Amino acid sequence: MEKYKEQFIEFMIDSEVLRFGDFVTKSGRNTPFFINTGFYRTGAQLRRLGEYYAAAINENFKEDFDILFGPAYKGIPLSVATSMSLAALYGRNVEYCSNRKEAKDHGEGGVLLGGEVKDGSNVLIIEDVTTAGTSIRETVPILKAAGDCNIKGLIVSVDRMERGTGEKSALTEIAEEFSFKTAAIVTMSDVIEHLYNKPYKGTVYIDDAMKEKIDGYYEQYGVK
Secondary structure: OOHHHHHHHHHHHHOOOEEEEEEEOOOOOEEEEEEOHHHOOOHHHHHHHHHHHHHHHHHHOOOOOOEEEEOOOOHHHHHHHHHHHHHHHHOOOOEEEEEEEEEEOOOOOEEEEEOOOOOOOEEEEEOOEEOOOHHHHHHHHHHHHHOOOEEEEEEEEEEOOEEOOOOOEHHHHHHHHHOOEEEEEEEHHHHHHHHEOOOEOOEOOEOHHHHHHHHHHHHHHEOO
C-alpha cells in the first residue's frame, strides 16, 4: 500500500472522521464503521485533506480535467482545498466549482458558483463518500444542465466497497451508468489491512470482534 494511503487512514482517525461502533448510513444501512467528513473543521485539516485528494487525483486522473466540481454542501470545501493542493503540489491550475441548493437571482445568478461549466468543459467530481450513489445521480443532471460538459470521473475519500442499488459496488455502478472512471483515496480493504489487530497510538481499532462485525456487514451489503 502506498505510504500516503496509510497516512490518510491515520489522519482520518486523528480527525475523528473514521469511527467504529454502531451507526446508520444515509441509505439506512446499519454499519459498524462510519466516515463523516464534517469533522474536518480546521485549516490544517483541510490543507492535509486537500493534499491526500490531490495525490489520489494525480495517480488516477492526471491531466484529464480542468474543473473540479464539489456538490453542495460537503463538496464545497473539498473542491477548494483540493484545487489549491493540485496547484501547490503538482502545478495543476484547475478551477473549482460547486452548486447552490437554491438558484441565485441576483449578482452573477445561477445555480453554480466558482468556475464556469460550459460546452466542452472537462469536469472531475469530488465527493466525501459514496454508499449507494444517490448524490451522484443528483449531481450529473446539474452539470449537464449547465452545458454539454465531459464528466471525466469521480474521486471520493473512501470506497466503502458495498453494493449500490444492485449487486455491484456503488462506484462500479456509477462508472458503468455514466461511463466515467471512479477512484478513491483508500478502500475499506486498505483500512482493514492497515488497522486489523495493529495498534495505532496505543489503540486497536479493528480487533477480532470488530472484524467479525465488518465481515457480517459485508455478508449483507458487500459486493457478491
